Amino acid sequence: MVIGRYPGPSYGHWLDVDTALGAEGIESTTWTESGVRVRFPAGHEVFVPARYFLGGR
Known part of the structure; x- marks a missing residue:
């Protein structure tokens, strides 16, 4: 996933x-x-802080 x-x-x-x-x-x-927080039907979720996908890292 990206x-x-x-x-x-x-x-x-x-x-x-x-x-x-x-x-x-x-x-x-x-x-x-x-x-961003992504939730899956199985109940798992992933949170990625904005600094990892917005410009200027």
Whole structure:
């Protein structure tokens, strides 16, 4: 999974997601100024701080 401000994978934060976890897709995504939280139907979630996917790292 790539979290970034642009739709393509050219710039952002890459995360390895186990295929079993990602098999059911993503339940929700919440973007805030501090970062992004991705929730999966299995109950797991990932939070990535904005400094890892916004420009100027």
